[in-house]
Amino acid sequence: MVKMADKKQQITEVKIKAASVASTKDRILDAALELFARKGFDAVSMREIAEEVGIQKSSLYSHFKSKDEILDGIMEFPATELTLVGPKEELDTLIDNLGLEGFMMMSNGVFRDWMKSQKMEKVWRVLCIEMYHNEKIQAFFSNFIDGAISFWTLVFSKMAAKGMIKPLDPAVLANEYFGQYIYLFIEYFLIKYDNTPGSFKRMAEKSIEGHMIFFVEALKK
Amino acid sequence: MVKMADKKQQITEVKIKAASVASTKDRILDAALELFARKGFDAVSMREIAEEVGIQKSSLYSHFKSKDEILDGIMEFPATELTLVGPKEELDTLIDNLGLEGFMMMSNGVFRDWMKSQKMEKVWRVLCIEMYHNEKIQAFFSNFIDGAISFWTLVFSKMAAKGMIKPLDPAVLANEYFGQYIYLFIEYFLIKYDNTPGSFKRMAEKSIEGHMIFFVEALKK
DNA sequence: CCTACCGATCGGTAGG
DNA sequence: CCTACCGATCGGTAGG
Numbered sequence: 001m002v003k004m005a006d007k008k009q010q011i012t013e014v015k016i017k018a019a020s021v022a023s024t025k026d027r028i029l030d031a032a033l034e035l036f037a038r039k040g041f042d043a044v045s046m047r048e049i050a051e052e053v054g055i056q057k058s059s060l061y062s063h064f065k066s067k068d069e070i071l072d073g074i075m076e077f078p079a080t081e082l083t084l085v086g087p088k089e090e091l092d093t094l095i096d097n098l099g100l101e102g103f104m105m106m107s108n109g110v111f112r113d114w115m116k117s118q119k120m121e122k123v124w125r126v127l128c129i130e131m132y133h134n135e136k137i138q139a140f141f142s143n144f145i146d147g148a149i150s151f152w153t154l155v156f157s158k159m160a161a162k163g164m165i166k167p168l169d170p171a172v173l174a175n176e177y178f179g180q181y182i183y184l185f186i187e188y189f190l191i192k193y194d195n196t197p198g199s200f201k202r203m204a205e206k207s208i209e210g211h212m213i214f215f216v217e218a219l220k221k
Numbered sequence: 222m223v224k225m226a227d228k229k230q231q232i233t234e235v236k237i238k239a240a241s242v243a244s245t246k247d248r249i250l251d252a253a254l255e256l257f258a259r260k261g262f263d264a265v266s267m268r269e270i271a272e273e274v275g276i277q278k279s280s281l282y283s284h285f286k287s288k289d290e291i292l293d294g295i296m297e298f299p300a301t302e303l304t305l306v307g308p309k310e311e312l313d314t315l316i317d318n319l320g321l322e323g324f325m326m327m328s329n330g331v332f333r334d335w336m337k338s339q340k341m342e343k344v345w346r347v348l349c350i351e352m353y354h355n356e357k358i359q360a361f362f363s364n365f366i367d368g369a370i371s372f373w374t375l376v377f378s379k380m381a382a383k384g385m386i387k388p389l390d391p392a393v394l395a396n397e398y399f400g401q402y403i404y405l406f407i408e409y410f411l412i413k414y415d416n417t418p419g420s421f422k423r424m425a426e427k428s429i430e431g432h433m434i435f436f437v438e439a440l441k442k
Numbered sequence: 443c444c445t446a447c448c449g450a451t452c453g454g455t456a457g458g
Numbered sequence: 459c460c461t462a463c464c465g466a467t468c469g470g471t472a473g474g
Binding site for chain 1: 260261263264349350352353354359362363366389390392393394396397400401403404405407408411412413414428431432434435436438439
């Protein structure tokens with residue numbers, strides 16, 4: 001009888017926990033993300049993360065085998081987000097329906113949606129900070145850039161084939177268009193980083209608007 | 222007599238040393254630069270630097286008060302180089318004489334001269350790696366970017382006033398032009414860094430050429 | 443999830 | 459420029 005009561009009690013607790021409080025694993029990830037974004041991976045110790053969570057350092061190892069594994073956990077976030085975002089329709093249909101200006105505006109909207117959460121800002125800060133000395137992050141960036149350049153090269157070659165833009169080298173156009181985003185990321189996340197909510201959004205909107213106007217104007221026939 | 226002979230011997234040695242071998246201080250700077258460029262500041266220990274130079278770790282402290290001071294020494298290099306480079310003539314005269322295309326080509330030449338030494342490549346690798354967590358480097362970058370953007374904004378507003386280019390926002394043009402250089406630096410020094418001599422030059426020349434052609438074409442009346 | 447502990451390594455110093 | 463040493467801190471583990 002006592003056993004039964006205990007079990008019921010446990011189940012109720014588990015349910016409440018799941019509904020209202022993050023799991024310890026998630027709390028560790030959140031604390032680590034906050035600290036890594038502020039100080040960088042190397043400058044944050046396992047002791048600091050544990051303190052932020054409110055547990056002992058050794059308890060971290062019940063959830064993650066190593067410090068690197070915590071970083072891996074953080075990196076899963078943008079990877080899964082990346083697949084959710086992005087237009088679902090066929091590319092040719094989109095280009096035909098939206099035209100040059102409409103397509104560029106739509107892409108900018110996708111980018112803004114993708115970056116809008118504060119968590120995403122922090123993840124990008126960590127990615128930018130650590131891109132030089134963590135192999136997985138370096139690979140992530142390399143794929144990210146290569147993928148984006150391929151995508152935009154394809155878009156501009158389609159547009160050129162359809163006679164929608166001036167007959168310019170699609171690969172050069174991809175670099176011109178996408179490079180400004182990298183420039184924006186570096187300036188914000190590495191040089192003028194400031195932890196206040198929404199500050200990336202504000203800076204990005206001003207900067208990207210001018211870029212889009214110039215770029216569309218340069219491609220128009 | 223023996224003393225005199227010894228002294229002569231010493232003097233000769235010193236002269237030969239000064240003429241053919243770098244000072245210990247310079248050898249420390251060179252070794253540190255090489256190691257920092259390869260592994261990053263934090264990942265290199267004072268022991269490693271000493272080993273590379275061929276002296277004991279404690280001897281480093283006869284030349285530099287701390288590890289940070291070695292980094293400061295390395296950073297003096299681009300700072301002094303920056304002042305040597307750059308056109309000396311009056312800006313208006315240059316713009317009038319060279320025209321849009323000529324001015325852009327001259328600037329690209331200045332950039333290539335500036336980056337051509339292998340030492341400079343290594344310095345930039347260190348600067349890019351450490352820009353997030355060393356205050357001095359962050360300030361250097363911030364000034365570097367702000368200075369470049371101001372310069373190019375001035376150039377394009379002069380060109381617009383002279384009727385040499387389309388009447389576009391000079392600040393936007395400065396971002397468009399200069400942003401590609403930052404993109405190039407990030408892609409090379411942070412993501413696809415490869416220590417082989419001259420590899421930056423090769424990559425940069427291909428990438429910058431396309432950029433210049435597109436940019437000039439977009440501004441031409 | 444805790445207490446208690448580990449070896450390794452760090453930047454830097456004393457004193458010659 | 460050297461030998462010898464320092465306290466501090468690190469990531470990680472044993473064992474409960």
